[in-house]
Amino acid sequence: MTEGADKVAGEPAKLLEVTGLEVHFPIRRGVVIDRTVGHVRAVDGVDLSVGRGQTFGLVGESGCGKSTLGRAILRLEQPTAGRVVFDGQDVASLKAEPLRRLRRRMQMVFQDPLSSLNPRQSVESLLTEPLRVHGLSAEDLQTYGKDSARAHAAKAAAMLEVVGLPGSSMSRYPHEFSGGQRQRVGIARAIVLNPDLVIADEPVSALDVSVQAQVINLLEDLQKLLGLTYLVIAHDLAVVRHISDTVGVMYLGRLAEVASSDDLYERPLHPYTIALMSAIPIPDPEIEDARERILLPGDLPSPANPPSGCRFHTRCPFRQPTRCHDEEPELREIPDLAAGRQVACHWASEIASGAVGVAEPELLVEPTSS
Amino acid sequence: MTILDAEQGPIDEGLFDPPAGDERGTSLWQGAFRRLRRNPSAIVGAVIVVAFVLVAIFAPVLAPYEPAGTQWISQVTPSSVPGPSPGHLLGLDSFGSDMLTQLIYGARQSLIIGVVSTTIGLLGGAVLGLIAGGLGGWWDTGVMRIVDILLSIPSLLLAVSIAAVMGRNPFAIMIAIGAAQVPIFARLLRGSMLGQRRQDYVLAATSLGLRQRRIVMSHVLPNSLGPVIVQATLVLATAIIEVAALSYLGLGSADPAIAEWGRMLVKAQDRLQSDPRLAILPGICIAITALGFTLFGEALREALDPKSRR
Numbered sequence: 001m002t003e004g005a006d007k008v009a010g011e012p013a014k015l016l017e018v019t020g021l022e023v024h025f026p027i028r029r030g031v032v033i034d035r036t037v038g039h040v041r042a043v044d045g046v047d048l049s050v051g052r053g054q055t056f057g058l059v060g061e062s063g064c065g066k067s068t069l070g071r072a073i074l075r076l077e078q079p080t081a082g083r084v085v086f087d088g089q090d091v092a093s094l095k096a097e098p099l100r101r102l103r104r105r106m107q108m109v110f111q112d113p114l115s116s117l118n119p120r121q122s123v124e125s126l127l128t129e130p131l132r133v134h135g136l137s138a139e140d141l142q143t144y145g146k147d148s149a150r151a152h153a154a155k156a157a158a159m160l161e162v163v164g165l166p167g168s169s170m171s172r173y174p175h176e177f178s179g180g181q182r183q184r185v186g187i188a189r190a191i192v193l194n195p196d197l198v199i200a201d202e203p204v205s206a207l208d209v210s211v212q213a214q215v216i217n218l219l220e221d222l223q224k225l226l227g228l229t230y231l232v233i234a235h236d237l238a239v240v241r242h243i244s245d246t247v248g249v250m251y252l253g254r255l256a257e258v259a260s261s262d263d264l265y266e267r268p269l270h271p272y273t274i275a276l277m278s279a280i281p282i283p284d285p286e287i288e289d290a291r292e293r294i295l296l297p298g299d300l301p302s303p304a305n306p307p308s309g310c311r312f313h314t315r316c317p318f319r320q321p322t323r324c325h326d327e328e329p330e331l332r333e334i335p336d337l338a339a340g341r342q343v344a345c346h347w348a349s350e351i352a353s354g355a356v357g358v359a360e361p362e363l364l365v366e367p368t369s370s
Numbered sequence: 371m372t373i374l375d376a377e378q379g380p381i382d383e384g385l386f387d388p389p390a391g392d393e394r395g396t397s398l399w400q401g402a403f404r405r406l407r408r409n410p411s412a413i414v415g416a417v418i419v420v421a422f423v424l425v426a427i428f429a430p431v432l433a434p435y436e437p438a439g440t441q442w443i444s445q446v447t448p449s450s451v452p453g454p455s456p457g458h459l460l461g462l463d464s465f466g467s468d469m470l471t472q473l474i475y476g477a478r479q480s481l482i483i484g485v486v487s488t489t490i491g492l493l494g495g496a497v498l499g500l501i502a503g504g505l506g507g508w509w510d511t512g513v514m515r516i517v518d519i520l521l522s523i524p525s526l527l528l529a530v531s532i533a534a535v536m537g538r539n540p541f542a543i544m545i546a547i548g549a550a551q552v553p554i555f556a557r558l559l560r561g562s563m564l565g566q567r568r569q570d571y572v573l574a575a576t577s578l579g580l581r582q583r584r585i586v587m588s589h590v591l592p593n594s595l596g597p598v599i600v601q602a603t604l605v606l607a608t609a610i611i612e613v614a615a616l617s618y619l620g621l622g623s624a625d626p627a628i629a630e631w632g633r634m635l636v637k638a639q640d641r642l643q644s645d646p647r648l649a650i651l652p653g654i655c656i657a658i659t660a661l662g663f664t665l666f667g668e669a670l671r672e673a674l675d676p677k678s679r680r
Binding site for chain 2: 071074076100101102103104106107108110111112115116117118119120122129130133134173175176186189193
């Protein structure tokens with residue numbers, strides 16, 4: 001694993017740098033003439049960076065904007081504001097044709113492999129189509145010779161082998177595969193252009209649990225083999241921990257906490273992360289019964305009308321009478337608390353030291369005593 | 371290869387379930403065809419349709435006499451028309467022609483008009499639907515308003531007006547019937563394309579860097595054609611009925627020598643009391659043909675519908 005590599009080698013070159021990214025969707029009303037009556041702030045000011053060869057995991061509950069963030073980075077959604085710098089180029093402001101050409105270097109793996117594969121295309125057609133559009137990459141031209149249908153088919157066959165599907169799959173259609181096999185086809189399509197960055201949006205959540213680990217392992221093997229950089233979006237905390245070097249926790253369109261995967265899981269700092277981690281069940285009935293859990297009251301607030309101050313203050317078990325409801329916390333590093341990680345909470349130091357506890361005791365589920 | 375090591379074999383989840391000896395996969399159309407063959411109403415519909423087409427094509431071989439021969443007019447009296455006899459299996463019509471011959475040649479006329487007018491409607495509607503569904507934005511709004519206006523006119527009325535303006539020739543009737551179908555096809559294709567455009571595979575195509583034109587023409591359009599093709603088979607049935615209706619209203623083909631089921635119905639009107647056979651026989655022909663196309667169309671819809679896929 002590449003964990004800790006950046007600490008040893010110092011700051012590595014960042015492949016992807018996102019600053020102040022916002023995606024707001026207008027809410028329109030009106031019978032004849034549409035009026036914009038508000039905006040859904042799906043992504044509302046996100047900064048993140050991913051080093052070359054690293055994996056950034058993005059977690060958050062449904063509706064927090066993590067998928068929109070992933071799509072906005074690839075500009076499948078038009079960002080309202082902010083910059084997405086991919087290898088020195090601002091993707092967010094790129095014109096259509098340069099953007100289209102840049103797409104060969106940034107690919108996506110989708111959640112539902114069946115709906116993301118055109119049902120009328122055979123696997124061969126699915127895998128060679130990107131090559132017909134962009135042509136073979138420089139190194140593939142040396143391996144497979146000039147751009148031709150035969151060279152494309154050879155490259156497609158090689159990718160099929162890499163993702164672990166038999167060569168006879170070539171002439172088959174998506175509906176003839178199982179879920180895990182389909183996702184392998186989707187992954188093969190994403191890597192056929194030799195991309196630098198792959199954004200995987202819930203790559204395993206539509207799959208059977210028994211298959212999830214295989215697909216995760218495949219993604220990891222491919223990273224080593226092809227030097228890929230990943231942004232993995234998921235709501236499964238275990239999946240994210242397993243695959244990520246760095247994890248970002250998203251809440252209502254903003255990042256609540258960013259830390260290396262081990263740090264985050266061992267010592268969460270943000271109250272939201274603390275609550276999330278306390279929800280992970282432990283596969284041992286005695287420990288499971290003995291541990292404390294924190295319940296979050298209510299639902300995710302509407303992203304069309306986010307709470308003032310800290311977005312999490314309406315549900316935060318550590319809520320304080322001052323600052324929380326009227327001052328929006330910055331995502332900042334707290335050097336004397338924890339170096340190299342960022343958290344967006346005014347009281348992170350106090351919560352960590354125990355000076356600030358859970359305000360309402362009924363939110364704390366005590367160990368079952370019976 | 372590190373990637374194919376033991377802990378993660380190539381195929382370890384689920385197994386292929388290919389039909390024995392079938393090396394190639396089955397595309398959606400092949401699958402639909404397979405489901406059609408298993409559906410009894412599709413078989414009945416297909417048999418009727420094929421029989422109808424064969425009768426239309428081989429009319430000169432099948433018909434016992436020349437069409438529109440009025441040589442037996444002397445047997446027709448104001449009060450009665452000779453019924454079935456060994457020489458004329460279905461009797462004579464009110465002009466003294468052989469009924470069976472007229473019905474057989476009528477199939478030919480219905481098929482030509484049905485196919486040509488449906489094709490006109492399909493092509494016109496497909497072009498409008500493609501513009502609306504493919505370009506979107508103002509094009510969509512503009513085209514769909516025109517389609518709404520066309521839809522607000524009853525289709526038969528539209529057909530009657532076009533036939534009235536263009537005069538009584540066969541081509542005018544085909545255009546009239548086809549034009550009435552244009553807005554329906556346009557709407558159907560546009561709606562189907564809008565539905566497909568929201569699918570993830572379109573997003574995937576964009577993220578792969580395909581050009582917009584290619585995405586629409588080679589991904590969205592082929593996936594949107596199913597409902598349109600089903601509609602075309604159903605419209606064929608309607609077109610055959612509408613030809614009859616236009617003839618009935620006196621807007622059909624002006625040439626009395628061309629046998630046509632609709633006009634046969636009209637002419638039977640005066641003798642409905644004494645010889646209902648004259649109306650019933652062409653009526654049955656129209657009904658059976660329309661039924662055949664409808665059965666087949668409905669079965670095709672079921673076969674292509676992803677929700678009924680087993």
